[in-house]
Amino acid sequence: MLLLPKFDYYEPREMSEALKLMSKMKTSAKIIAGGTDVLVNMKKGLISPKSLVNVARISELSDVEPSNGTISIGSGLIVEKLTEFDIIKKKLPILFKAARVLGSPLVRNRATIGGNIVTARPAADLPPALLAVDAKLKLVGAKSSREVSLDKFFIGPGQTVIKPTEILSRIIIKELPPFTGGDYIKLGHRNALEIAIVAVASRITLDSPDGVIKEARIILSAVAPKAIHAVSAEKALKGEKPTAKLFEKVAKLAAGDCAPITDIRGGAEYRRAMVAALTKKTLMNALNEAKGK
Amino acid sequence: MKEFNVINSRVPRVDARAKVTGDARYTADLSMPNMLYGALLQSPHAHAKILNIDTSAAKKLIGVKEVVTAKEASPIKFGLSPARYDEMMFCMEKVRYVGDEIAAVAAVDPDTAMEAISLIKVDYEELPAYFNIFDAMKEGAMLIHDDYPGNINAEVHQEFGNVEEAFKQCDYIRTDKFVNKKQDGAFIEPQACLANYDMDGNLILYSSTQAPHYVQRILSMVLNVPIGKVRVVKPYVGGGFGPKASASTLELTACFLSMKTGRPVKMVFNREQVFMHSRARHQFFHELTTGVKKDGTLVALKNTCYLDGGAYSSFGIATIYYAGSLLGAPYKLPNMKYDGYRVCTNTPTCGAQRGHGGVAARAAWEQQLDIIAEELKMDPVEFRLKNIMQRGDVTCNDFNMSSLGMKECLEAVRDGSEWGKKKGKLPKGKGIGVACGFFVSGAGYPIYRSDTFHSTAMIKLSEDGGTADLYTASAEIGQGSDTILSMIAAEAMGIRYENVKIHSGDTDFGVDLGAYSSRQTLMSGHAVKMAGEDVKRQVLGVLSNTLKIPIEDMDIKDGFIIFKKGNVDFSGLRSYYIKEHRGWTDQPAGDKLTFKEAARIAYLEKGVVVGGGAYKPGELGGKYKGATVGTSPAYGCSAQVVEVTVDMETGKITVDNMTDAHDCGFAINRTNVEGQMQGSLSMGLGEALFEEVKFDPNGKVANATLGEYRIPTALDMPNVKTIIVESDEPNGPFGAKEVGEGAIMPTIPAILNAVYDAVGVRINELPITSERIFMALKDKEKK
Amino acid sequence: MKQIITLTVNKEIYEIAVAPNRTLTQALREDLNLLGTKEGCGIGDCGACTVILDGRPVNSCLILAVQANGSEITTIEGVANGRDLHPLQEAFVEHGAIQCGFCTPGMVLSAKSLIEKNQNPTELEIREALSGNLCRCTGYQKIVEAVKIASENMKK
Structure with missing residues (x-):
């Protein structure tokens, strides 16, 4: 049996609370949503954060919002839901296709779109599809938030421009032109x-x-x-x-x-x-x- | 045609309801009051001297109850073959692979045990390490074991007929090389065990083992506890396929820690430990030279094989023999020479895995036979049929084909796959291939030299006659032996399947060598059949006395007594039975005397109605050195046709269709036979296309997960057209013989041959990844 | 420090105290003694630990017990109705879909999720739904057949 190391656990219900926690704990804490990446790495002994902050209960992070020619997807949305929402299937079929081949149904039922992005794995399934549609990311900090184009987000394996005090809240995609x-x-x-x-x-x-x-x-x-x-x-x-x-x-x-x-x-x-x-x-x-x- | 009431049917498995509801208990599900948890310290180095072990910090940790190393443990060496006992519970002077066991702790919970392990400090002096046989065999290479000069763990040289002379008479001779990769068992249940050494000196071990008997002997030998006080119990096991057939340090350690602490100790492998422990498929380097006549007659085969055995011997001495002895058959081949070398390397130990020793050899040869058929412009099926053995034939290495439905299998897959319509007629990128296979039906001899019975069985009737309790030490590991043996018992007694209650997998129930070498249906089956017939005879004997009818004039079928010479007045017996069960609502009625009534009468007469059976193979062929590996009371065989699509752009192979025919002698349970066939093909497909244990530069398994070590998923395995062939084996119970391992044999070569048919390249290295195909296609283009 | 969580498992409500580093697999097996949920790899590669969590099949080895607080969970123990097997379980038993049985609980739960959403699954849909549950024994064929047969039986 694979065991997890010990850690402190936080479960904010509001974004503000989560941001407060992160600005306090910074790199000693890790954000967890689906857990399909963080918990694997912890079990393998690759990382051992002092604290985990579970953002899965922040409801505003797991919806899909179409408005004014953009589709805004909450970072906490599970991958399987990307294959269930009609709007994704119709307006972003490339993302639908990528979501369908990620891991297995059991993984897709936990893994989140945000997790698949911020972990910055060189072979992750969703980032290529999102890059192909010029996705932008909304990174929220305790005091300010910013929008970063996905093209500018990744630095290398496991490395991104996100600060330890920031949380990826939304993935924003402009509706694609005809043809x-x-x-x-x-x-x-x-x-x-x-x-x-x-x-x-x-x-x-x-x-x-x-x-x-x-x-x-x-x-x-x-x-x-x-x-x-x-x-x-x-x-x-x-x-x-x-x-x-x-x-x-x-x-x-x-x-x-x-x-x-x-x-x-x-x-x-x-x-x-x-x-x-x-x-x-x-x-x-x-x-x-x-x-x- | 014989008529049966229970066997040859499709009754559900005896354990199906327990397993489908989550009720079935596996070893990791067990616990005992006051139980401790054990953990192992395993080497991070592939080859290193142990200079010092400091356990003081671990011992001080709160919750730690015991820490043991080679200093405390038994120095007695163990293994599988007594001539090569080369393992010890813990490493004494040096470690030989990443994962070699150094120390163990027992603590109050798993977290504490793991923390204690991390506190043990070991000083090493690293030694040169060898991760492949070529480096290990190099002149001047450091010895991994002092006893194996040149790091050659074992050598085999056999010749039957005269190969060099025979080659002179051949019209066509060709040589091919072939190599597979180390495969992992990849059973879904990691090894687990729970030991308890009680205050009276009785040691009980619950273990996820395939061979309780071998584990019992090793525990007794190493821990110095009399065999009568060692009990090994096998709960439900989540698959084994070979690697769980040997006693391990995990099992010894749990017992030893329990003996030291006086408390039960539980230990469970994680997945990485499963990969490090391995004891799975060897890597084989084959070079085969085959000679034939113009008309396609096979004349001679020269087979040279180097096996990468990893750090210790384990089952490897059997493996090296099997890599030679299982070729030849199922074809008539008068001349065969084999030279085998098993080499030690600083990698996890290899052992037995489904199709033990023969899978790579079979793949290599069946692909070569295909090449030869093409050279001779013969259809591959016709070429094989021309050389096929039949019942009564004896191989040049003295294997007796007491039954062999090989021809029937080959014809069945030819017709079942519409071979004639497809071979040579499929579009580019699509291909069809055929291959045959052959395997023992039980090892003729135990792994330790002995005249022991291979299987014993005992059946006891309940006092009301309603239930027959079957006791056997055989090992149900998922293959279905509990079901098969219950069916055989019921048929032998003439009672119903649901009235047999099986108790198995416990060394207290008798002797059984266990679930390996495809032996239990034939061997345990024989013992159970004898026990059932014994019970039947005893019941009829009492009945004969009571009713004054000769035994020969009676029989038992489907739970009723048959009076062959017409009706008999048994009303006295019935009233007696009813009187004995006053107030019961299920009294016997009807015009037939039930087995239950007869058995009750037998009980009232004898007190104990117990039948016994014991089996060991009779005299088997072969007086040459090594004849003990490969000789078997019977041989199973199979043929497969596989159809593939190869994506020319990526090299990716899709297996579209598989048609498989297997001669299992006689199907005790038809559903189970099909299940074994389909499961074998799936493991073969995995080894053909995906599976390969890889190592990092330090000799650590680099893909010790089921994510990076790839076994087929539901989306990779096609449906199999499954054809059962029955040849009625005279040495098997009710004519039955093996299906569990032989069925894997043709899969890899049939895929290889289909790939060639599809894209015209021959692949001599497994697995046939899309990359390997793509590169081969590119090379071909260049030429 | 342990936290008190509430889980509704197989329609029973449980309140247990768990440390944050306990997985849902551990909580089910060790705290609730529901041993039908198996651990085969611990990192989401094999599916032996599958449970249905709020309507979706998931690997319980990759979920913290505290994350499941307030959830509704079905384990293999909750599939049958007392001694009456679910049609899926009946089909698994009758059609040889079980060998060693270690993957069986997970297979049954993945299949159950599928046929609750899709009453007429095709063979491909069944294979896709089971593609996160590894089986080393059966070659999947009889499992797929059993799911198909069960889905048909459930319409009768």
Whole structure:
């Protein structure tokens, strides 16, 4: 049996209370919501925070709020709910797809969207999809709050710009323009309970159903210390007419845009090749979706 | 066709209701008043001298009741094969792998025990460590054990016929290499035990073991407690597959701590400890050379194998023999040579796992046979059929095929999978492959040299005759032996399944070597059948005296006495029975005399109605060295056809369909046979596609979780078309033989052959990850 | 320091004192003596500790008992109605879905959650719903069949 070390436990009901606790305890405390990451690391002896602050009972953190062309998702929303809300399925299908392949149903019933972001794991499932739709994060502190684009949030494995006294409260996504399509594909060994060997999220927006690519995002996951944009690939898509040949070329560029390593899940060479394969596949699927197919 | 009332049916398992409601108790669920919790200190180094152990801080911690090291513990060495007893309860002078046990504590709760472990200070001097056999065998490598020169733990050299001469007569000869990876048992229940040494010197150990008998002997030997005072009880066990078949330091420590403290001690492995303890599948490096004639006749096989055995011997001496002896069959092969070398490394100890010793050899050879068939332009099924053995054949290493439905299995999967319509006709990326398998049905000899009975059984009738209590020391570990043995007992006595109450997995109930080598249906089954027939004979004997009818003129079926020569007036017996049960509402009625009535009469006559049975195999073939590993009273066999899809872009394999036929001799429980087949295929699929124990640069298991060590999920395993073949084994009870292990044999090679059919690459290294396929495809493109 | 929490388990209300570092698995097994919930890995990889928490199947090894305060929980002990098995349990028994039984409680609870939401699950939906519960014995086939049969029986 795996045991947990001892810690003090706090369970604020209000955001203000949580923030007060965090500004008092700072790095000696860890925030817990679903616990699927924090408790695993504690059981493995990787971390042993003096205190845990459970934010799961702060009700304002677990809703989805559509307003004025944006969708604002509470950080405490469990991943399974991302697959249940109609609005996510309809307006953010790429996030829906990513949520569907995270861990297992048992994990999705506890893990939260916020947890999947702040833990900053290089192979996390939700950040690539969220980066592809230009998500912003609302970070709340005791005295002030700020909005940070997700692109500026990650520093490296386990590291982000969030301060120990701040709490990620909401994930804010602007509704996507018409003729937009996206796709997220995760390559794992098994068909469930997997951490990605490579994952790619692509999103394109056309100027008209048969027009050129107005905007493009290609996010590569598990091939760098954090999820990254395939910069040259994205650039090469802009203003071009989408064709299989273009996607082929862009896929090769994407492979050059990443810096994979060899680890327990896969070799660097294979990962690079898979970036190309998945980029092409996700772009094709994104195109079909953009055209309303 | 013989007619049976209980066996060959699909009755639910005897333990199904307990398990489906959460009532079933596993070892970790047990507790005792005043119980302490034990924990182990395990080595962080792969190879190091122990300079000093300081337990003083641990001993001072409040709540700690005992701290023990090699200084306090028994120095008696143990293991599986007496010639290679090389394990000790705690390391004396050095540690040999990351996880080797150094010390243990007993404390009032698990948290305190773990804290005490962290307070034990050990000074080490690190030694050169070897994580693969090539480094371990290098000239000048430091010895891991002084007794194994060159770090070679065991060598086997066998030749049957004359391979070199035979190769001269071959039209086609080819050599291939093949390697698998260390696999983990990955049973869902981690090992657990609870020991109590009472004030009268009786030691009882509850343990999640597959082999209570072997554990009992080792406890007795190492702890110096007479065997009659050592009782090993196996509660429900959450899977074993081989690794739980040997006595362990966990078990010895719990007992030892209980002997020292005078209190019950419970110990449970966490998942990482399961991986470190291992005793699971070896890594095998095979080189096979096979020679055939133009017409496809198999002539000779030369098999060289190096096994990575890890730090200690465990079951490895059997493993090294099996890696040679299980080839040849199920094909007629007159010449076979085998050279095996088991090498020690500073990694967790390998032992037995489902398909013991034979899985990698089988995968290597069945893939090679496919290559040869292609070279000869023969259909792989036809090629195999041409060489197939049948009932009555004897292998060159003296295995007697007293029954063998191999041909029937192969034809069944060929037809069941529509092989003819698919082979060579599937689109690119889709493939179909076939393979055969073969396995023992019980080891012919115990792991320690002995003339012991392999299984005993006892059946006692309740005084009302309504229930037959079956006592056996056999081990139900999930495979279903309690169900099978209850069915055999019922059939043998002629009573109903629900009237048998089984008591098993307890060394107080007799001798049984346990759940390994696919032995219990045949061996325990024999003993139980004998006991049942004994009971039947005794009941009929009393009845014969009472009714003055010869025994031969009576039988018992479905709970009723059959009078073969027409009606008999038994009204006197019935009134007697009814008088004995005045006031009861379930009195016998009807025109048939019930077993219950007859058994009551027998009880009133004898007082004790107990039947006994004991089994050991008769004379088996083979007088050569090593003939004790592989000879068996019977052999099971199987064939599989697998269909796959390979994603050409990523290399990812999807197994779409599996068709499996297994000759189990005679299916005692058809549902259970199918369950064993499907479970075997799932473990084979895992080993083929995902499973590999990996090590970090310090020799620590790098993926000691079920997240990073991947066994198939419900989304990875397809449905299996399951075909049962029955060949009526003369040496098995009611004609039954094994299914639990042999069924895994064809899975890996059938997948390999299907992958080749799909994309045209041969893979000689497991697992066939998407990366391995992708790289092979890329290499092929370059050529 | 221990905290007093209230759990409604299998429709019974329990008030227990637990230390913050006790998992829900431990609280159920050690404090409530509900030993049907198993621990196979302790880190959410195997699903043997599955319970239904406020309507959703979860790994109880990754939930602090204090986090579950006030929740409604179904463990395997709460699935049958006294001696009457739930149709799912009947199907598991009848159709060979059980071997060693260690994954069985978790499997039954994941399956129960599924068929309460989806009365006509397809084979794929069943496999997806059970994909967090590892079984090393059965190859899943008979488990999937049993869930399908149970879902059909429950409509009768």
